[in-house]
Amino acid sequence: MAGVNKVILIGNLGADPEVKHLEGDKVVANISLATTESYKDKSGNRVDNTEWHDLELWDGQARIAEQYLKKGMQLYVEGKIKTDTWQDEQGNNRKKVRIRVLSFTMLGGRPEGGSTASEQQPSGNYANKPAMNSPNPPVMESASTDDDLPF
Amino acid sequence: MAGVNKVILIGNLGADPEVKHLEGDKVVANISLATTESYKDKSGNRVDNTEWHDLELWDGQARIAEQYLKKGMQLYVEGKIKTDTWQDEQGNNRKKVRIRVLSFTMLGGRPEGGSTASEQQPSGNYANKPAMNSPNPPVMESASTDDDLPF
Amino acid sequence: MAGVNKVILIGNLGADPEVKHLEGDKVVANISLATTESYKDKSGNRVDNTEWHDLELWDGQARIAEQYLKKGMQLYVEGKIKTDTWQDEQGNNRKKVRIRVLSFTMLGGRPEGGSTASEQQPSGNYANKPAMNSPNPPVMESASTDDDLPF
């Protein structure tokens, strides 16, 4: 039966993407994304609850990720849950849940010690205006999964 | 920073919910939900791709699940991704990803092959109208997480 | 700036789709979909709140809608909000909000006044298994917008 398997995340990259170029022009990028939920406990103290998500991007999106995404950036992600299963050395069944990214959009965010736009260092401007130096900023606001870069 | 961690699923229960009544009126229900994606491969053959999700419901929702949800039923689920981490007997770090359900709605659907229908209520037909025999059908179309049954 | 404009609905068709075949192989289907929210008011009485949505589907999806969707069926819909603007006869600016459907999936459900499966009329069983008699049930669980029928 046709089902729905949809994930929507807004969070920050815990590190630069890890990109692997495979044979046959295939590219895969792995990203660790933190989503933080903030609430007040019964004593009225604010509590932060961070969840880490393993994202997987392929081909065109992996190439964009490689070029533009940096540790600390804030990302909107849409994707689906995907479980990889295998046997470990002891013969135990193991599985790992990943988010297969179908589309993403860079949001604001900034690295630690960020500054205002006018004060910004030549290097490291990525967070406030990620693709500003690029002739055409990347836009991937459609659930496109084709291999072409969108610009 | 405030983030977003949202999961939306439509799928079928692989089994009746497993419900545990804990001390202090706490109740937890675990549900295995299959979402199936169907597509045609390059040869034009239809391929089904099923992903299994471990759902976790608490208290009021767990009680509703215990009372109404049955193997084979189709469910709309909204929740968030939650990772439990622990050390196994060998001292290895292990983790398990679950969907913490925030709201759900029973849809149509039916058990596999319809063959199990006779193993349930004779005139049950729960799948087509799950809560029809109930004086007040359960409705949980708000992201309510309070402990009260909604009816 | 790249934004997000996403609508997710589960509801029932208020009528059969209205389909128009335009020049150049273009097809558009308009659907009226009711989403009902049910809650208890302060007096403890259940209240139903129904919202009607104007859906618009194009080409391949419009053709599938024309062939399979019937009044009363339950639908999962994913799309985006789209406002058409024009001037009326008095020269006033008018606008109409529609949901441009990007993907949809037929769910269980049944038409108003529906009955249990065993009581159902030979004709019109569509609601419980919409596409069952079709050699290949339609599945459109990807945000595909191409013009080809998916089966």
Place this chain on the structure above:
Amino acid sequence: MAGVNKVILIGNLGADPEVKHLEGDKVVANISLATTESYKDKSGNRVDNTEWHDLELWDGQARIAEQYLKKGMQLYVEGKIKTDTWQDEQGNNRKKVRIRVLSFTMLGGRPEGGSTASEQQPSGNYANKPAMNSPNPPVMESASTDDDLPF
């Protein structure tokens, strides 16, 4: 029947919120939010397509909006579609579609040219760090609709 009526938006405020304080402690805020979709047409030219959404927030959320949201800011919004109907002076049935906001989160973004910064706090820069001067930054990442300010 229990349905789903969900809207997810990321966009920018076209103006400061319009806030009305009603009798009985009720507060309503109206916000105009632009979501922009960017794509390349057949000639390879980038095309921006902007959709304007009328948001409605009540009580606690309206108060937060009044205090923190400013023209130009980028917002993540979750809500539902709601249609108001009435008769105009000519006795014609009219309707207006609004997004009833259930939760929202401020994202990056910034006002036009940053020129408005001086009209706010001297060291305002609200867009990059909206609530920085506040002892407790507002966080509304739960679909909370209660009237209390979340901080």
Place this chain on the structure above:
DNA sequence: TTTT
């Protein structure tokens, strides 16, 4: 490991 991120962010506020």
Place this chain on the structure above:
DNA sequence: TTTT
């Protein structure tokens, strides 16, 4: 009316 926003934003890039």
